[in-house]
Amino acid sequence: MQSKKKSGNFRKAIEPTFKELKFILKRVLRSPLSVAGLVLITYNVALALFAPFICPPVPGTADVYLIPRDQALGFRIEPSAPSPTHLFGATRLQVDLLYGCVWGTRFAFQLGLEVILATLAIGLTLGMISGYYGGFIDEVVMRFTDIILAFPGLILAMAFVAVLARSGWSTLNAAVLSIVLIGWPGYTRLIRGEVLRVKGEDYIEAARAAGASDLRIMSRHVLPNSIYSIIIVASLDFGSIVLTAAALSFLGLGSQPGTADWGRLIYDGVPFASMGLKYWWTIAYPGLFIVLFTLGWNLLGDALRDVLDPLSRRK
Amino acid sequence: MGLREYIIRRLLLLIPIMLGVVLLIFAIIQFVPVMVRVSLYITGSIRELQPAAVQEVIRQYGLDQPVWIQFANWFSQIMVGNFGYSESTQEVVVAGLMARVPATFEIVLVSAPLIILSGIWLGVRSAVQKDKPFDQMTRIISILGTSLPSFFFGVLLLATFVGQLRWVTPGRLSPAMGTALALMIRNGEFTKYTGMMLIDSLLNLRLNYFYDALIHLILPTTVLVFIQTAVLVRVTRSSMLEALGKTYIIAARAKGLTKNEVIYKHARRNALIPVVTISGLLVGGMMTGLIITETVFLFPGVGSWAATAAQRFDLSVVAAYSMFSAVVFVLANLIVDVLYAYIDPRIRLG
Numbered sequence: 001m002q003s004k005k006k007s008g009n010f011r012k013a014i015e016p017t018f019k020e021l022k023f024i025l026k027r028v029l030r031s032p033l034s035v036a037g038l039v040l041i042t043y044n045v046a047l048a049l050f051a052p053f054i055c056p057p058v059p060g061t062a063d064v065y066l067i068p069r070d071q072a073l074g075f076r077i078e079p080s081a082p083s084p085t086h087l088f089g090a091t092r093l094q095v096d097l098l099y100g101c102v103w104g105t106r107f108a109f110q111l112g113l114e115v116i117l118a119t120l121a122i123g124l125t126l127g128m129i130s131g132y133y134g135g136f137i138d139e140v141v142m143r144f145t146d147i148i149l150a151f152p153g154l155i156l157a158m159a160f161v162a163v164l165a166r167s168g169w170s171t172l173n174a175a176v177l178s179i180v181l182i183g184w185p186g187y188t189r190l191i192r193g194e195v196l197r198v199k200g201e202d203y204i205e206a207a208r209a210a211g212a213s214d215l216r217i218m219s220r221h222v223l224p225n226s227i228y229s230i231i232i233v234a235s236l237d238f239g240s241i242v243l244t245a246a247a248l249s250f251l252g253l254g255s256q257p258g259t260a261d262w263g264r265l266i267y268d269g270v271p272f273a274s275m276g277l278k279y280w281w282t283i284a285y286p287g288l289f290i291v292l293f294t295l296g297w298n299l300l301g302d303a304l305r306d307v308l309d310p311l312s313r314r315k
Numbered sequence: 316m317g318l319r320e321y322i323i324r325r326l327l328l329l330i331p332i333m334l335g336v337v338l339l340i341f342a343i344i345q346f347v348p349v350m351v352r353v354s355l356y357i358t359g360s361i362r363e364l365q366p367a368a369v370q371e372v373i374r375q376y377g378l379d380q381p382v383w384i385q386f387a388n389w390f391s392q393i394m395v396g397n398f399g400y401s402e403s404t405q406e407v408v409v410a411g412l413m414a415r416v417p418a419t420f421e422i423v424l425v426s427a428p429l430i431i432l433s434g435i436w437l438g439v440r441s442a443v444q445k446d447k448p449f450d451q452m453t454r455i456i457s458i459l460g461t462s463l464p465s466f467f468f469g470v471l472l473l474a475t476f477v478g479q480l481r482w483v484t485p486g487r488l489s490p491a492m493g494t495a496l497a498l499m500i501r502n503g504e505f506t507k508y509t510g511m512m513l514i515d516s517l518l519n520l521r522l523n524y525f526y527d528a529l530i531h532l533i534l535p536t537t538v539l540v541f542i543q544t545a546v547l548v549r550v551t552r553s554s555m556l557e558a559l560g561k562t563y564i565i566a567a568r569a570k571g572l573t574k575n576e577v578i579y580k581h582a583r584r585n586a587l588i589p590v591v592t593i594s595g596l597l598v599g600g601m602m603t604g605l606i607i608t609e610t611v612f613l614f615p616g617v618g619s620w621a622a623t624a625a626q627r628f629d630l631s632v633v634a635a636y637s638m639f640s641a642v643v644f645v646l647a648n649l650i651v652d653v654l655y656a657y658i659d660p661r662i663r664l665g
Contacts, residue, residue: 033458147335150641152599154606158625159637160343166628167346243464247607250466252626266470270611273470274485276478283474287467295462302458 027307028300037299044293048106055099065107065260067095079272079279089281091268093258097281101289103260108242108293111176115241116234118180123187124230128218130188131195138192145185153182154247161253175254179244183237190233194226201225232304239297246290262286321656325649336641337393340634341386347630349378355399355631356392358407393638399631403624408635412617417510418487419605419616424511425532426539430597434544435590438551439583442559453548460545465604469538469611476534477612483530485613487512492527535608543600550593551586558586591655598647602640 028034047054057064073080073094082089088097130141148156157178164174198204199222207217248254249263257268269282344352353369354361356376361369373379376388392398398408406414441453476482484490499505505519512528558564559582567577602618609619617636624632 143331143335146332147339150332150336150645151637152602152640152644154603155621155637155640158606158621159340159633162625162628162633163343163346163630166351166630167348246464247466247603250464250607251610251622263466266467270470270473273474274478277474280474283467283470287464287471290464290467291462294464295458298458298462 024304024307028303031303033299034303037296037301037303040292040296041300044105044296045109047102048109051102051106055096055102057103065103065255067100067103067258067260069093069095069258079269079282082281088285091258091265091282092272093268095258097265097285100260100265101262101285104262104265104286104289105293107255107259107261108245111245112238112242114176115179115183115245116238119183119187120230120234122180122184123191124223126184127188127191128195128222131192132199132214132218132222141188142192145188148182148185151182154244157182157244157248158251158253161248165253170256171253172255172259175245175248178248179241182244183241187230187234191226191230194230195222198222198225236297236301236304239294239301243290243294262290266290318653318657322653325652329645329649332645333642336638336645337390338386340638341389344630344634345382349373351630352378354402355389355634356397357400358397359400360402360405361400362402398635401624401629401632403627403629403632404620408631411620411632412635412639414510415615415617415620418512418614419609419618421511421513421528422532422535422539422605422608422614422616423601425513426536426543427601429536429540430543430547433540434547435551435587437544438548438590439555439578439586441548441552442555442586443578445556450552453552457545457548460541461549463542465538465542465607466611468541469534469608472534472537473611483534487531487615488524488527489531492524496524531614535612535614538608538611539601539604542604543597546593546600547590547597551590554589555582555586558582561585588655588659591651591658595648595651598651599644602644 028038052064058068061068070086070090072085073090076094077092079092080086080090080094086096086098088101090096091100126141130138157175160178160181161171161174164177165171204217204221207221212220245254246261246263246266249261250267252267255261255264257264263286265286266283269279269286272279272282344355350369353372356372357364364372376392377384396409398412400406401408401411404411437453437457441450444450473485477485486493488496496505500507505521506515508515508518513525513532516522516524516528559578561582564577564582567581568574572581605616606618606622608614609616610622613619617639621632621636624636
């Protein structure tokens with residue numbers, strides 16, 4: 001009896017959200033470009049999820065993201081051309097490009113999730129504290145965001161990776177950390193703004209009058225009312241985060257040689273690019289996978305921005 | 316508040332930000348051991364220094380002292396322009412930076428007007444012809460432009476026009492021209508006035524160098540222009556659409572003005588105000604894009620210099636370059652804000 005009542009409450013609680021989601025989906029499905037975006041993202045998610053079935057890793061490998069070397073291809077210096085055993089060909093390290101591109105999708109999602117979760121955690125904590133308490137703490141946090149935002153993102157990330165790598169970090173871990181470093185100020189400001197907006201509402205006053213603690217007010221009243229727009233912004237940032245990581249890898253400041261990482265694969269193809277189109281597969285395939293990924297995200301992002309913009313939404 | 320007071324107030328606000336930037340770089344550098352940090356102070360290779368001399372540098376700049384003393388010493392050094400020595404290119408950091416700024420500035424000088432003109436023109440026309448074929452084409456191309464990573468686009472152009480068709484060589488000049496130029500500079504037959512090839516070649520009346528420099532700028536510029544224009548077109552288009560929907564547009568049409576007068580005199584002027592605010596974003600995108608483009612086409616500017624230095628963990632270059640780009644970025648944003656305040660007086664009154 002008790003649980004039934006609870007589930008009824010729960011359904012009532014999520015109904016507006018559910019209705020909102022249905023409305024967004026309906027609007028998104030109306031434009032062919034956003035449908036294309038949705039299809040591309042679904043395709044990418046499927047690739048990432050089913051990577052172990054599309055390209056099974058060698059049993060017992062410690063790191064599935066290191067592309068297995070094909071001994072049959074030997075130790076030639078030039079990349080091997082596409083063949084029935086290697087549909088996309090191989091890089092100069094004689095590692096299979098199909099494996100690299102497919103697992104690269106999973107790599108991109110994993111890296112993107114790690115970065116998003118870390119930046120959101122930092123942004124939520126600092127943004128809520130900053131917005132809720134205001135005063136001196138707010139001032140310190142905001143000046144800190146000013147300093148980070150005074151740099152063009154990739155340049156600060158590049159410097160940070162170089163320093164961390166010089167002090168013994170792996171460049172991949174350093175790259176992930178540096179993208180978090182340049183990403184948190186944006187979320188912190190966004191969440192602070194949301195908290196400031198919600199803070200003045202009557203129900204917060206009521207909760208405080210009822211004797212709720214700061215932590216309780218923040219987690220039960222402020223956060224649920226501001227999290228919605230933040231999650232959407234964060235998910236739309238996925239594409240640009242992956243692109244930044246790929247750019248760092250392309251500069252040789254990301255993953256190790258032979259990793260299933262699109263940026264790294266293109267970086268390995270550059271010496272052959274200056275010889276012409278003879279080794280086209282080394283850059284064409286990883287590049288195509290990146291473009292299909294970012295294209296999906298941009299198309300859907302455009303559609304969502306139009307739908308969620310209160311000025312244009314219900315026209 | 317007048318425009319002048321607004322500018323002065325904004326300039327004063329820059330001081331704490333720049334101090335913060337310097338502090339952040341100093342804090343990041345603290346991650347590496349003392350022996351590595353020595354190269355941030357010296358003006359020659361650390362490999363040529365005797366161990367005793369290295370100890371002398373450590374003592375002189377207080378690298379064995381508490382952090383705040385180290386910061387004070389380091390800060391006074393960068394204030395007099397000593398950013399240390401670059402091990403990867405074997406030169407004094409400030410000299411290396413100064414030698415490469417003109418090359419980068421040359422790319423900016425060629426691409427920035429192209430980006431602004433084509434971005435605004437395409438965006439305005441796209442909005443005016445909403446949902447017509449021109450608009451559809453522009454939108455698809457601009458979505459492609461924002462989705463195509465600059466390094467992939469650059470490498471594609473490199474493979475096609477440099478590797479396959481051999482139309483140009485990578486770099487700033489053809490190898491033969493470059494060697495001849497170095498010789499001429501040494502003999503005093505070619506004076507470097509600005510360091511920018513396009514301008515210097517004209518001032519020295521060497522049109523063959525002007526032509527060679529120009530064709531070497533085409534590919535890097537194409538990458539920058541394509542990707543940055545895509546961003547600008549999208550913003551201009553949506554801002555123009557919003558302006559066209561305003562009631563004053565209907566009023567202007569109703570009082571009998573022609574369609575073109577309304578579009579270019581009323582709508583476009585108002586649509587460009589929000590576009591000005593995102594030009595700060597554009598500057599950031601350009602600076603990031605320059606690193607990638609210069610690296611792809613081996614163009615000897617600051618971007619490729621910093622990227623190579625970062626790959627070799629050459630910290631004195633990395634530190635100097637990141638502070639340099641922060642200064643440029645912050646100043647560019649300030650100019651954008653002043654421009655915005657100039658166009659829209661409500662900003663400075665607030």
